Amino acid sequence: MGEKRLVVQYMVRGSNKSADRGSEGRARSFIVAPRIIYELDFLFVLLFDRIARSIVRAFELERALASSMIRTHPLVYGARAIGYTVISIFVGMSIVSLAALLGSNILVLASILMIGILIPIVVFTSFIAYPVIMRSRRRNLTESELPFLASYASIMARGGISLASAMEAFRRSQLFQGLRIEAQEFFRRIGLFGRDPITALEEIASYHPSQVFRDFILGYVITLRTGADVIHYLETKVEDFFRRQGEMIRQMVQRLGVYIEIYMLVTIVGGISLFVLFTSAGGIQIGGRYSGTDPMILIFYNFLGLPLFSAAIMYAAHTTQPRWGIEFRDISYAALFSALFAPILYLTVVIMTGGYLVYSGIFTRQSVLGQISGISAALLTVSIPTWLAYRRATKGLRALERHAASYIEDVSELRKTGLSPEKSLIEASKRDHGSLNPVVRRLATALSIGMDIEDAVRMSLHNTRSWLLRVMFRFTIDSIKVGGGSPEVFYLLARYSASISEAYERLRSSLRLYIIMPYIGAILFLVTSVVYLSLVIARPIPGLGGEVDVASIHKLNMIASTAAIVNAWIMGLVAGKISGLSIGEGFKHASLITIVSTIALWIFSLSTMPP
Template sequence: MSFLKNFEQKDKQKKLNKKIDAELPFFITIVTLLATSGYGPYSIFIKIKDMELLPNVRKEAIKILKKIDLLGVDPLSVMMEVKDKGPSNFGEFLNGYVSAIQSGGDVVNYLKTKMTSAFDLYESAQKGLVEKVKALVDTYMAMQIVILAVYIIITATTTGGIGTPQLETDVDPLYLVIIMPPLISGLFLLLAKSINKSKVEEMNLKKIIMFGSPGIIISTIIIFLNALPNYNLFVLGAALIVSALWPALKFQKRYQFSLDAESASSIILRDVAEARKAGLGPEKCVIQATKRTDFGLFNKVANGISNKLEWGMGLEDIYQFIKKETTDFQILINFRVLFEIISSGGGNVTTLDTLAGISEKIRNIEKSKREMLKPYVLVGFMLIGITSFTTLLVIDSLTSIGTDLETDAEKQNTLQIESDARFELLGIAILAQSWLSGLFLGKITTGTYSAGFRYSIILVIIAIIAIIVIQSKIFSVASVFG
């Protein structure tokens, strides 16, 4: 029992360390900048206690402060005790921080070195994330090819292929195969959940369902009642496009705001640092930097900061204003740290310059990651487009060959009806797969499922074009056989 208890504790601590590691680069940055401004360890943890943006580090800071305030333990001793809980990057950092203080060394230099190292690791982690995405996309491509092969085999054995006897089974295997593409895409949607996480908030699921479900329900009823027998696939395709239209447009604006805010915040921090070098007061530096009108969708927030500072509002109130306008972690942490530095003593040039440099580094890392992930959108379009067209082409051609070779007019008519019904079922599966694949592409490239709605629209349109081309008999393998 004691073994199991120890195992559970170690596992729990390991999971906690993993969460803390994600926040560690930003924690080290805050410690470094506050230490550069003249703050000691205890005062820094007081500041960290109010940092809701770093929830896991905040909890550790509260634990440390409780031991100091309630038990009267020396701050440095409490910081050293963190490492005794088990190996962790957080504990090692605090241990090194304490050692630098006790040895009388250059504490700020140590902190800057650790800060640089932390962001180097952060950059490596983002590059590793791209490799994971590549592996996932490669697997997804392989699965699409397997599904295509299975489709061809099932169609050849259940429809009689090129005039061969039809395989008799109790349950038509085609019905089982039809659900494979949506299921595979759904599975990969779940696998992508933990690979790439965005700082942009997802769209509200209830609103998406409220907007999209009526069209899909109506199209399902039309298909079930066979009200428009020759247009069922187009009705479903239109419903899927309409269901994705509102969230696609809404999220695109939110995503563009995030990009503009990311760019603007690093520019503002650099302008503040440069203006401070010229001798302007910190508040005037911020006012001057945020008065610009070239920040795109972030102009409203930036100009709002400038106006509120001129009106004499406090930095905490201004931060709350920014928090209402965006939930982007990177933007919030930039302004939170900037305001903490200013309120902690005006912000010396070195501290502000360091903050601007870190912000620019993070922006470059995120920008580089986005650029490396962009090609996978094109790969996804080609993959889904080609497999959709090829699947429909081969299956339509195989079923058509058997129909064309039949000499009895009544049997030929029956086979044609069965062929059209099978094509429609497969078309429904392809459309559903295209829609889900768009969400998958959005998740792996931007970190949010919501970004995939615009890709879903494009992929469904590609699938509809493939259906039109195949139904119009522009391409057909059957023509080879006369």
């Protein structure tokens, strides 16, 4: 037993040492959390040792953790999954018992019971799915940036630089996410474990989740060991990557199309079906009388379920799309800053339109429309300034990237005349390159006064947000410093840049087809809800007598309309992320869909709903 405790302590300490290192130097209160996690892991391994081993074998956690670069011992991870699942079972039982003691109605109790059952399932599934998600993320990141690695390696190979040495540039660069992680792992194996560069490349490739990356690295290693032509191999692989881009784009478009179709099905068909089932099952009786059934199920679905599902779809789209871009922090700041004014505008509109009456229990057509107008105004307060900030930040980026390829091609032609690389850059800037002219002329001015090329490029690209342009100039600098900037290198760089820019444009044009679906879905959901309430529920049946309970109709209409407006705004974000490859683009569509939905709601409510 004592030996087992020592082994457990060794595994748990090894699995948590990164967390311990991360907490060094912090305040004392922040060191408590890693210590608690360490103690819990120690307890879980002691209690669930055998079950954890079965979990590791059943779900192949050892390989999954290795390929996802999660540095946790598989046995510790399996025991952690079981331990937190057991804790969540007790939490779920406590929630259900508390609801039963409080005497909730049968619908609420059934919902809480379902939540209590789902909590441990979600916890266990999350632990099993996390390595799969991280492995998929690592694969997608690497494959989206692999053409740049192959291009850079082929350019550097002409200057006598090996792939192992070229990895240093990706370790220092902030432009690449996936390749930077791989380069850091490469140098970690060399510095920490004493591996030689070729062995380190083999080890990284052997457990890598991307078959494309694995074939590329192992092919390079075999070519190097057999003494074959490395330059020819790298250039052949680059050509192969760009030839396959058309097929990759087609597959990506199909996958994103499936995502948005599933999203429309769950959001529109699911939302309308649940609304109709709720009203027809007794939520609102025919003739508009309120039966007393709690509409909490509608609220949970529309204000919790659908937003979470939308976030999942956007994350799935994010993992599918290429990581070709720079994060715009000022856009995030614009969204947060605008959100501060959203409550003020909401209160202003609600007071001016009479929407505040719903807080006093007065539900009329005007008060409901006022409430919806206030919500729409608040959402537009967030989305419109954010989209304007995004538009200002990205305006002209695509044109810059198109002109950059032609500029580097001009440099290649000038190099063939015998001019030096710096002189070629200066002379090429005298030609017309459209929106790129300010950038290349700043570069030419800096080079003319004798500034180092790296400093000159950094100055010329100041406030330029194009990720692809920064990558192209980074490759240009390294090709000049290492290989002397030969005409062949500049020609290859221009060809690669044009191919990447063209692929990006093809992807964007292929995805524009899906932009109309959220608009149709949002209007369909909103109009169906209002028309159903006004024509089916709010009309008394001839011969049965009685009056329509107008307040109940308007109360349910406010829930349905609010859900329609909020989810229409979220649909715009999803549409922008899928079709425009950016959440920033989604704020434009969110604004447009919200405006269209609000106008449609006013028209149909005024023409069909009782006052």
